[in-house]
Amino acid sequence: MAEVQIIQEEEKQLIQRAYRQLLRSIKSEMDEEDQRNIRLAYEMAVDAHSKQRRKSGEPYILHPIEVARICAEEIGLGPTAIVCALLHDVVEDTDVTLDEIDEKFGARISRIVDGLTKLDGSYNKDNSQAENFKKVLSTLVDDVRVVLIKMADRLHNMRTLGSMPRHKQLKIAAETSYIYAPLAHRLGLHAIKTEFQDICFKITEPEAHAELSRKLQETRRERTRYINEFIRPLTKKLDEIGVPYRIFGRPKAISSVWNKIKFKLVTFEEIYDLFAVRIVVDVESIREKAACWHVYSVVTDVYKPIPERLKDWITTPKSNGYESLHTTVIGPKGRFVEVQIRTERMDEIAERGFAAHWKYKGVRNQTDVYETWLEGIRELLENPNSDALEFISDFKTNLFNEEVYVYTPKGDMKVLPKGATALDFAFSIHSDIGYHCTGVKVNNRLVPMSYELKNGDQISVVTNRNQKPSEGWLKWVVTGKAKSKIRSSMKEERRQQGQIGREHLERKLRNMKVDFEPAVEFLVKHYGFSSHIDFYFAIATESFDLRAELKQFVVEAGRLHLPAPETKPAPAEEPASPVIRPQKNFTGKTRLLVGGEPADQYNYSFASCCNPLPGDDIFAFLSQNAGLKIHRTSCPNAVHLMANYGYRIMKAEWVSSPDSTFVADLKITGIDDGPGIIERLTHEISTKLGVNIRSFNIHGDEGYFEGKISLFIANTDQLNMAIRTLKNLRNVSTVTRIE
Ligand code: MN
DSSP, X not given: OHHXXXXXXXXXXXXXXXXXXXXXXXXXXXXXXXXXXHHHHHHHHHHHTTTOBOTTSSBTTHHHHHHHHIIIIIIOOOHHHHHHHHTTTHHHHSSOOHHHHHXXXXXXXHHHHHXXXXXXXXXXXXXXXXXXXXXXXXXXXXXXXXXXXXXXXXXXXXXXXXXXXXXXXXHHHHHIIXXXXXXXXXXXXXXXXXXXXXXXXXXXOHHHHHHHHHHHHHTHHHHHHHHHHHHHHHHHHHHHHOSOEEEEEEEOOHHHHHHHHHHSOOOGGGOOOSEEEEEEEOOOGGGHHHHHHHHHHHHHHHSEEOGGGOEETTTSOOTTOOOOEEEEEEOGGGOEEEEEEEEHHHHHHHHHTHHHHHHTTTSSOSOXXXXXXXXXXXXXXXXXTOOHHHHHHHHHHHHSSOXXXXXXXXXXXEEEETTOBHHHHHHHHOHHHHHTEEEEEETTEEEOTTOBOOTTOBEEEEEOTTOOOOGGGGGGOOSHHHHHHHHHHHHHHHHHHHHHHHHHHHHHHHXXXXXXXXXXXXXXXXXXXXXXXHHHHHHHTTSSOHHHHHTTOEEETTEEEOSSGGGSOOOOOOOOOSSOOOOTTOOSSOEEEETTEEGGGSOEEEOTTTOOOTTSOEEEEEOSSSOEEEEETTOTTHHHHHHHOGGGEEEEEEEOOTTOOEEEEEEEEEEOOSTTHHHHHHIIIIIISOOEEEEEEEEEETTEEEEEEEEEESSHHHHHHHHHHHHTSTTEEEEEEOO
């Protein structure tokens, strides 16, 4: 009993300490009411969460306190947001109601808390993540603070992910990299975006992460020495300018180093620009631009610049508000070093984005970048036709991207998202111009409608009244506006065609003396059409053979019936993945577990997009009609699946043993040194390694060969061994596993 009391006492102190730390972190000015509200919110949250614990075992209240601290200290939000952060989980998880919050704190705070509650992924389990994301964005246009607090919530959850089971970690990471990291980027929350990406990298590819952090650690002193050497000759000259400044080296985030290695196919040793040097000057607003260019001239007096790497985001800031002057110069030992030049104000905006942006509102005379952006989101949200998944993909292409600036024939400037096409431009002028667009001229030359716009293009659209959109147009546009216009035009077209199908059906049923309404309901359901219009359309276009199909029913009292129950067609079985599946001799001790249970009790198969093997990191996905699909966590589809259908993800794992086999495909390339190559490869594989070959084909051309070899493999260790052995063969240049 006494022990319990001691623990309770300790926890009480822990909570109070966290709260005091929160109070210290608040930088903004507070009046008495603000202070009272924060205290009140704290007490309400402590009381409401008193019975709850986090997965780690800690008292739950530590979470909202920490979220509030992140809001104050790391995002720079004020007292209202702090109150809301403290209360962000009470309505969802406890007995406290929104009305109570309204009563105590007023309408503004209760509205934000309401937004946060609705936002929570677990709030409505029937909704897909996509629906929830759509909600994130509707609340964003209401009050941006909702999303900023949500970011802080997500950040704290990411930081404390360690106590979650692995499949949950993967799901949360996927969601984060799918929507929260890009959103953080778009809101200019640079530090948070980077941390999101770093944690996601650590979760999804733990081994690569460990290896890379080790290498970064090992080379850190070397790099620090180099930076110091680089900075030394600069400081003397910068002192002479007579403005306060800071100069320092900034290591690149581990996830961005990894992206370079992965996508630019370079080795760690080849990446020289692992750091950038930043110079931040402290000057009053009217001297900002001049001061930055002054610093630029000092830097380029000392080091030779690479002219094409100069980027001036001071004159034209990025669409997320980022301002800075970047140049790359050739430093000691001929290495490229990126130098970022900016003022203290710009630096704060670059690190903290939106929140800092508000603070400096009106300092610079430019159109409000966020206003334009939020306006774009509102426009997307107002489109009643878009379903949630379409919405997310439109949103990702339209509002996370940066812009391209183009001109009408009269010289008016139009801003479109980067990647927008000539046809997008037509729709951006007017829907009618889009509908009737037959051709587009860019700088007076005819281009395909899918032409990707470039900055400075001058564009004119050729129209014809008889032109109308078709399905294929959807591939030529990226903007949400053009897509939804094309879709609704297609829908209208379908509806009109469907009318013909409907009339046809009506005649047919009348002749058969069948009542129309119930028969349609029955047929739509029986054939699995998703709507009446789809059904009518299929009849009109004759992709549904009405005459033949109706023959199989009998008519009784004006209704259609199936003649006998057994004629009902069995549901089509999805063919098992052709590339890989357990062989018939799957007798051994290698077991696949799903949700901790043997997988045999489920209807499962292996996804052909990533061909998982024993030993691979995997998860199970409950597909719509093909049972469980097993994917690798590194599968290109994984992020999409986990982010949008998190509720269908199940944990899956291997319990290994060498007795069962799987098929793995390898691609081999090399120098063709005449006949005998096939013998050499097969000998190596089957005789020396004892691995059975399922199929092998090879073709050569001008001294080069490329082959595909399918092997029966027991596990990833054996596969890696085979790859290594083949690689070491004379004249073999590459051996890669085909995903
Ligand atoms: Mn929370």
